[in-house]
């Protein structure tokens with residue numbers, strides 16, 4: 001349940017300093033509305049339902065100057081991701097210190113504390129969590145950014161996303177292998193819907209990208225439908241040339257009955273996004289990471305399952321906004 005979840009009053013109250021100590025602004029007079037130190041830059045990438053953090057770890061060296069955060073509803077899983085990142089940072093710091101030691105006497109090494117004691121916190125950790133890296137080991141190779149640019153927060157992203165991120169703050173949002181909630185009566189729990197997509201549009205900057213991947217074919221069509229790629233009222237806005245996709249993304253009578261507001265919501269959301277072409281995605285390293293380095297992506301690959309990718313670009317705000 002959500003009772004233990006804490007949300008900042010506003011993005012200006014958010015304490016990011018404890019998450020990204022390497023990016024704290026050296027000017028001590030710069031503080032947030034909650035009195036914590038400000039960073040030299042904003043968090044720009046959010047991984048919604050980050051699970052064990054594979055995407056963040058894969059992206060860390062791809063975008064070493066970009067601050068990225070995973071949002072995860074399960075307490076133990078969030079604690080695990082923080083411990084995993086802290087251990088990776090320590091391994092990197094050891095390697096840096098070792099190369100420093102080779103050139104200079106008396107180096108100081110400051111170890112990133114593990115956020116929460118992994119063993120106690122992770123009692124109920126799902127069995128499929130990857131083994132935690134040993135924070136006392138030295139990394140074999142230096143990773144650009146040394147994992148200082150990634151962290152995780154426990155949050156229910158269906159609630160209060162705009163309390164974490166300001167209007168137009170994010171340049172990328174990832175939603176990788178969201179829980180499918182197969183049953184129709186459970187569809188409201190899906191983290192892609194026209195109302196949530198409107199929130200994603202609010203926090204994404206124009207030109208920013210929202211990445212989705214799923215192994216559930218029906219969910220892929222749900223995604224296309226809820227970003228307005230295909231809507232039976234608006235054939236002119238089809239942005240996929242794949243006819244099977246178009247056919248399957250059609251709004252069904254069942255959908256319409258399920259939520260009458262949904263379709264008018266889709267009509268608004270579709271003004272805010274366009275689908276990114278396959279050619280563009282083929283060149284995007286983030287898509288490779290999303291396919292190959294998420295824990296779910298690995299699991300699906302082991303089972304020879306399918307992976308459906310759809311990425312949407314946030315368009316400039318229309319006149320009505």
Ligand code: SAM
Pocket residue numbers: 048049050051052054071072073074077155156157158175176177178179191294295296297
């Ligand atoms: N994205 C990861 C991956 O691809 O390996 C994990 C995918 S897992 C199937 C879905 C994750 O979303 C779970 O870790 C779950 O706890 C999390 N989740 C589900 N609903 C959520 C919500 N409302 N807010 C935040 N996280 C959520």
